[in-house]
Amino acid sequence: MFQVRIHGRGGQGVVSAAEMLSIAAFDEGRFAQAFPSFGSERMGAPVTAFCRIDDREIRTREPVNEPDALIVQDPTLLHQIDLFSGLSPAGYILINSTRSFDELGLGDFLRGFNHRNVCTVPATELALKYVGRPLPNAALLGGFAAISGQLHFESVARAIEGKFSGKVGQANAAAAREAYEAVLAARTAETAHA
Amino acid sequence: MKKPFAITLDPGSSLANHTGSWRNNRPVYVDRLPPCNNACPAGENIQGWLYHAESGDYRKAWEELVTNNPLPACMGRVCYHPCETACNRATLDSAVGIHAVERFLGDEALRQGWALPAPAADSGKRVLVVGAGPSGLSAAYQLRRMGHAVTIAEAGPMTGGMMRFGIPKYRLPRDILDGEIKRIADLGVEIKLNSRVDSILEAMTAGRYDAAFLAVGAHIAKRAYIPAGGAARILDAVSVLRGMEDTDQPMLGRRVVVYGGGNTALDVARTAKRLGASEAIIVYRRTREKMPAHDFEVQEALEEGIMIKWLSTIKRMEDAALTVEKMQLDDQGFPQPTGEFETLEADSLVLALGQDVDLSLLDKVPGLEIADGVVKVDRNMMTGHAGIFAGGDMVPSERTVTVAIGHGKKAARNIDAWLRGGKYAAPEKHELATVERLNTWYYTDAPQTVQPALDIARRQSSFDEVVGGLDERNAQFEARRCLSCGNCFECDNCYGVCPDNAVIKLGPGRRFEFNYDYCKGCGMCAAECPCGAIAMVPETI
């Protein structure tokens, strides 16, 4: 079972991101379970959503306390809540930011992590570029497909296009594709580096 | 439908619950006596015939009417309608114009030629009626209907009695009078004119009559001694009015003075005016309030230019001048002479001081008692001589046409019972439907219809009828003003207001019944009955 935890703020499509992940997994014939951290949050408040992906039926209903991957949609949350709780150094991290981990002040924290598994993506900028709105979730999902290897980009793109209809869907998918390719490129560079 | 137990029930199943057991008062339908009926000297069922008139069934209304009175067209004109004085509607707006509806029905019957109901099978009995006035005609009519053979012996040359000889044409046109009398004759009543009965016993024996009804009118004028010069022309009212029925009308001159304060005085004065008198003056010794004449007649007379000198007595007559003394009322209200005199120009003086009955036919009848110029009768209208009954002006009573007709009916019922060897027992009178018994909220406001009246010029110059009749539309309107006091008129109020649907409506003309299985005795039906036809009576255990 692969468990993802997504952090963001109300209004950033955190819950939708988890849902799209689950749909992409479903599309590949896998089992998936997406759910939000339930609450009465309003726009701007910190929000968490979860997605489990497995090859057999997922029965457990507890929250994801030990995620395999973490998607952070809003870097301003970094110093506000314990984002990395339960994440093992073997885990994946994807952060929406134009800056590097060092610039974000995470250099030391990530020293034990596999550098192929952690990445930042300028998802908001990509969204503004393709969609015209600062909604980073789709781009991050493209990045997630690249970094985690859990899902094919095509199924993620289909899930995005299913969630956002028409042109908006295509634009989000395009943002996701650029993020996907950027992360792949970064990983290739990382490999070459290593 | 397979209904769930207990929570779902069949419609109307509460009929099994007889709530009548809750009751400690029960409503009952009653017929109370309407005040009009109670006041009618002729005993008419006024509310009864108005009921039919309301629905436009004039034939039925007239048939109900003539059960008690064969002369409605006359009565509607000349009756002083005590019914209207008693009418409960007067407390709301004004009394129902009963006389006007009665007259309309009477006229309608004459116009349509409706016949009176056929008499019952021949009883084999013969009755002699003396006098063809209202009382005699009424008795003859009732007796004939009961199957008896009736003969009227009339002394005069014409029927109608005082209706003809005492009431001027302008109040009672003669074709109306004749029409209604003819209808009685058509029933098989034999009328012998110019047949004066000198001795009743002889007449009965000669005609083999089993009973007799004496109904001789008061045709003899009372006289008063007034010193008069040789050329003075003094007449009495009876002869003047009687003279109007002759071919030669009485000569009264241009200035006529009438002495008296009754209706007859007014009739004479108004007649004089119509005969061409430029001045017709009534001299009366008391005030208008004390005048026995009916107010509406005084009013009509004044309208026609009749002058009245109140508080005056006539002392003497010299040629064409009268000496009149002014009077004043004393503490007891009696007029006392003042010693003040004045002179009144007059071509003639008509005395209208009351009338007496000629009782000579009763001489030597054993047992028969006479006092104060009238015959004593018992409660059954029988004189002291078995088989001889009397009524109308002959007996102690108010002398009106209506009273006379009532006497005739009552006497007829008693004669009939006597002939059959029994005694007539009048049905018990219902409790009076006083205004307190009514719930007048339900009656809408509708003042009395004004009857048309002849214009003054024609009233002063002709004997045309002064007061006109109602047409069908306003006769019906007037009939519908009746409150139907004390008698159910099927307004459906009881049927409607019962919270327990415990009133059964039986259908048109059949009224209602209480369903005591469900009536809880709340009394709302009685409280909301407009006409007071429901009484609440305690349940007895």
Next chain:
Amino acid sequence: MLKQIEGSRAIAEAVALCRPEVICAYPITPQTHIVEALGEMVKKEEIEHCEFINVESEFAALSVAIGSSAAGARSYTATASQGILFMAEAVYNAAGLGLPIVMTIGNRAIGAPINIWNDHSDSMSMRDAGWIQLFAETNQEAADLHIQAFRLAEELSCPVMVCVDGFILTHAYDRVDIPTQQQVDAYLPRFEPVQILDVDEPVSIGAMVGPDAFFEVRYLQHHKQLMALDLIPRLADEFRQKFGRDAGGLIRSYRCDDAETIVVALGSLVGTIKDAVDGMREAGHRIGVVSICSFRPFPLAAVRAALVRAKRVVVVEKCFAVGIGGIVSDGVRKALAGSQVPTYTAIAGLGGRPVTQKSLVGLFESAQGDALEQLNFLDLKRDVVEREIARGRKQRRAGPSAEAILRDLRALRSGIPLGAA
């Protein structure tokens, strides 16, 4: 058709396939998505011949459904938490009148303190109202139970609640097989009411019943529930034949054949317990789980048969009868009456407290050593409770506990000792 779909949406689609005729909606978290979806489907005419009525309260919601059901329309509504309490009078009334309304409960706690998260307090509060109560383990079952619920309700003329864990199921995206209209039509016949407000055949429904018959009417409600004990498994069997999967039934056992310890639970908790059981089985523990789907009627015989050979029973329940303890456990103990099987109650997950496998395994291991109290509180913060009790002892005007505890917890997190501020 398989879909990756939100639980609420799956329920809405299942309800839509049942051809409802009147749907009443009043918003309350966490059932709102269901009626929102249905409202949209009615507006788009994806559900034909259906009235969607936005009412002014839950009391009105069920009352409208009472009226529409009595007038012969298949009627549906949904609620949760305070909502079911606000309609409580109508809940009893619908059952008393025998109206086959189906109502989804998105299970949620009841305040005060106000709390929007999941537990079973809401539907449990109405457990004796005369409704059939079915608990869904998964979103697939939640969808399927609604199809069975209409059939069950209408065959018995008895209202049915389908209880679905709020948020945990209602807001989770899961794989759900949504049946076809043909499948549902073949399973669920037209609604033929046993009583109807019909101008051609008038009846009075809802008479006042006195001591002479009220008792019998109540007994007949019980009788309906007893009939449901037979009907529920039959409908589940027929459902399996027509739809090719298990859903509903009275209870379901998992790895109980040789189990010494059997856990009993309702709703979505069962999935988490199954994973815990699998883990413990791998470690050699003889443990299994029984899931109760039909809480009303309570299947005493089936529960006894499933549990009587165990060495111990642990009932994990998301509801709490204050002043006595478990609610489900009462039924379980009654089912086991006369046997020697000890039954432990664990109150868990109240007000949305996560129930983790880790805690469950700890609980079950303690049970296996028979080291449990009869009444246990899973993951209750004892220290917080004790501090609050002590505080209350110190001062008369202690103020509201909820706020005091929140202050306490914030202080703990911040590392600042209590009272320092």
Next chain:
Amino acid sequence: MTQQPVKFYQTGTFTVGNRLLPGDERAVQANMRRTNSLNSGHRACQGCGEALGARYAIDAAMQATGNRVIAINATGCLEVFSTPYPETSWQIPWMHSLFGNAAAVAAGVAAALRIKGGKGAKVIAQGGDGGTTDIGFGCLSGMFERNDDVLYICYDNEAYMNTGVQRSSATPPAARTATTMSVGRHPGNVFGTGKNVPLIAMAHHIPYVATASVANLRDLEAKVTRAMGVSGARYIHIHVPCPLGWGSQPADTIKIARLAVESGLFPLFEAVDGEVTARYQLRRRVPVEDYLRLQRRFAHLFGATPDTQTIAAIQAMADRNVRTFGLEAA
């Protein structure tokens, strides 16, 4: 006010029937074949105004719809006295659910009828003042606001009679009830600000609102008939005296209702789409004292030293009604 005055003076326009009128112009209650929707054998008190009002209204509705009425009843006297197991007095499809939900249940029935066809049936919800102006008020307002196709009839007897005469929001000032006893310095009910549900109904701008009285049958029937011809939410508020609760003579029920109208305390009017379109003009205006004196619930206002101040305050209420509703002809 709502019909042409009939010029038949013997019976007038005020009696139930009138043998002189053509059948179709007579009151429904005059009809030998009226439905008696609320049948005999019910257990209402002697002289019950509510039993009368209910039959008046439902019979009229039945006539107006060709006998296609379904009634939903709130808990209360009417419900209890009409349907004690094993007997019902209703001859129409009828249902009782709860005290406070008649409007909502009726809305549900109306919804079902829309979907199922329902043979053209129309729905009436009915309740007393407690079930309408108090506990059922939320559902009533919801029904109005949604404009559900329901006629709601409130039979207002001005207190909770079923439970033993307790005050409701429709209880008039100074009236004695079991919870506003005639004791203390201010005996009887408080002088509140009033809760005029017909006006509140009008504030919802529903298509039809009317007040009626058991004392004016023809007016009542005309209003019910009119209401049955309108679609959407409709409201009729009928004044029904209660001999038990008011301490009046059973036989006086209609008389008291009439005095309530004629004093101006209970104005009769109609409103279409939230605007008053017609009012009954007082025929014989009476002082409120005439009305109050017949009821023991106001007995403390009279006696040896009448409470003239309170009576004047009640008269002022009547005067205000006369002014605001234009109850007197100009």
